[in-house]
Amino acid sequence: xxxxxxxxxxxxxxxxxxxxxxxxxxxxxxxxxxxxxxxxxxxxxxxxxxxxxxxxxxxxxxxxxxxxxxxxxxxxxxxxxxxxxxxxxxxxxxxxxxxxxxxxxxxxxxxxxxxxxxxxxxxxxxxxxxxxxxxxxxxxxx
Amino acid sequence: xxxxxxxxxxxxxxxxxxxxxxxxxxxxxxxxxxxxxxxxxxxxxxxxxxxxxxxxxxxxxxxxxxxxxxxxxxxxxxxxxxxxxxxxxxxxxxxxxxxxxxxxxxxxxxxxxxxxxxxxxxxxxxxxxxxxxxxxxxxxxxxxxxxxxxxxxxxxxxxxxxxxxxxxxxxxxxxxxxxxxxxxxxxxxxxxxxxxxxxxxxxxxxxxxxxxxxxxxxxxxxxxxxxxxxxxxxxxxxxxxxxxxxxxxxxxxxxxxxxxxxxxxxxxxxxxxxxxxxxxxxxxxxxxxxxxxxxxxxxxxxxxxxxxxxxxxxxxxxxxxxxxxxxxxxxxxxxxxxxxxxxxxxxxxxxxxxxxxxxxxxxxxxxxxxxxxxxxxxxxxxxxxxxxxxxxxxxxxxxxxxxxxxxxxxxxxxxxxxxxxxxxxxxxxxxxxxxxxxxxxxxxxxx
Numbered sequence: 001x002x003x004x005x006x007x008x009x010x011x012x013x014x015x016x017x018x019x020x021x022x023x024x025x026x027x028x029x030x031x032x033x034x035x036x037x038x039x040x041x042x043x044x045x046x047x048x049x050x051x052x053x054x055x056x057x058x059x060x061x062x063x064x065x066x067x068x069x070x071x072x073x074x075x076x077x078x079x080x081x082x083x084x085x086x087x088x089x090x091x092x093x094x095x096x097x098x099x100x101x102x103x104x105x106x107x108x109x110x111x112x113x114x115x116x117x118x119x120x121x122x123x124x125x126x127x128x129x130x131x132x133x134x135x136x137x138x139x140x141x142x
Numbered sequence: 143x144x145x146x147x148x149x150x151x152x153x154x155x156x157x158x159x160x161x162x163x164x165x166x167x168x169x170x171x172x173x174x175x176x177x178x179x180x181x182x183x184x185x186x187x188x189x190x191x192x193x194x195x196x197x198x199x200x201x202x203x204x205x206x207x208x209x210x211x212x213x214x215x216x217x218x219x220x221x222x223x224x225x226x227x228x229x230x231x232x233x234x235x236x237x238x239x240x241x242x243x244x245x246x247x248x249x250x251x252x253x254x255x256x257x258x259x260x261x262x263x264x265x266x267x268x269x270x271x272x273x274x275x276x277x278x279x280x281x282x283x284x285x286x287x288x289x290x291x292x293x294x295x296x297x298x299x300x301x302x303x304x305x306x307x308x309x310x311x312x313x314x315x316x317x318x319x320x321x322x323x324x325x326x327x328x329x330x331x332x333x334x335x336x337x338x339x340x341x342x343x344x345x346x347x348x349x350x351x352x353x354x355x356x357x358x359x360x361x362x363x364x365x366x367x368x369x370x371x372x373x374x375x376x377x378x379x380x381x382x383x384x385x386x387x388x389x390x391x392x393x394x395x396x397x398x399x400x401x402x403x404x405x406x407x408x409x410x411x412x413x414x415x416x417x418x419x420x421x422x423x424x425x426x427x428x429x430x431x432x433x434x435x436x437x438x439x440x441x442x443x444x445x446x447x448x449x450x451x452x453x454x455x456x457x458x459x460x461x462x463x464x465x466x467x468x469x470x471x472x473x474x475x476x477x478x479x480x481x482x483x484x485x486x487x488x489x490x491x492x493x494x495x496x497x498x499x500x501x502x503x504x505x506x507x508x509x510x511x512x513x514x515x516x517x518x519x520x521x522x523x524x525x526x527x528x529x530x531x532x533x534x535x536x537x538x539x540x541x542x543x544x545x546x547x548x549x550x551x552x553x554x555x556x557x558x559x560x561x562x563x564x565x566x567x568x569x570x571x572x573x574x575x576x577x578x579x580x581x582x583x584x585x586x587x588x589x
Binding site: 005006007022025026029030031033034035036039040042043046047050051069071116 | 294295297420421423424425426496498500501502503504506507509510511512513514
């Protein structure tokens, strides 16, 4: 038995590709179910991952989602290329959204994404550079 | 009885081992082994999809028989409202209820009456703000079991109330054990069911220690006998009848309109339900109040144990509802508006336990190993999802191999690859000679 054991998952996220939107989070959820992570923790991870995945698909030019599952925690990193976030503090406020109307019509862009993620995660970090992209990291204990 | 009771069974002699059922099963509960379909009991949710899709009618539902009534002193029929949709509207609901008495029941108690009370309870529960949103309807037992096995993280979203039939059984028991002054054991309470999932729910109740229902008899089983007696029913006994609100539950959307839920979703068809629950699991539908989820297309009228085409059934149901509405209007009556909490046995309810089927191993380290192993095996499989191996798709085969329940050569393509490699090796070997013969061979070649 190797206590340093991890499962690595990596998903390419394409901008505005709603055909597969949510699949990366769905697959991540499935793996967590397979290894028997507590259901309330799974729900928390699934919701945060989904919010972040949709953020990349809606707002960026594309990016990558990396998941590292440890026996005691899950770490998820989203790295995208795109406009970046000018004022992270503003973006972290509940209800603040820059989503265009057609996105809101799909039920997204309520401005709850980042605050929800931060609330769910045990560790949360966001870095962004305008015109380059955004990197979101979260760690959730099992 | 094993750990799980299942209504859905296989008639072995009819099964040809085709893969139709394995592919339709929403929980991937069927494997073909030894030329016959095998149902994995811990996975089966008794939705009846396999019954619907087996081309040889090898899947069946075990329900009770009218002959079983002999074991009880007094028998009560609890007809699902779907029963009314099986017959032309020329036969009134009273006629159908009376027809059941002719078949040997002593009393009838409409499940729709239970449905009316449940509608009020749903409404009250939603008004109580502490209920998690979106709340999920607990009425369809196949959906409840789908959540137990596939979406255990959503169990808390199931509304904690009984299904209409359970409530109807409870009320009927109380009413008639008093009327006949007999012990509960001498009373047979029989649900006339449109589906195997409800049959299973009698034997293995959801959220209760013991069901108030004695057993279930398939609509399809009594349809013929009922059809024969209906034209001769003259008596129009005056029953304590359910209103259109209750009988509307037979059709998808009936529950939520009865409970007057505005911000709702109505989803039917077990695979559609599964996809929608995935959305709920992603937190995507938190702004919805209530989801009416039904395993069968069109609602209970599309149940695998019904007889009439569901579109015909839907029209008839709507006609019957309209007729009842008109009758109520003429009589100046209105549907039920209140119920007595204490007669419903709410405190007898138990938590619905998850039955997660995704878990690969109790030991998280072993489970993690298996996740990686499955991924590796899956990459080596052709990905055609042909099902010839007996598992529903390549991914399921990869899981079966990792769990030691199948081998890689169960895949016909992998087997072919192996045979090809072996054949190549044989050809290579024919060119090799034992050393004493090598020289001879060289000379032979020279000649």
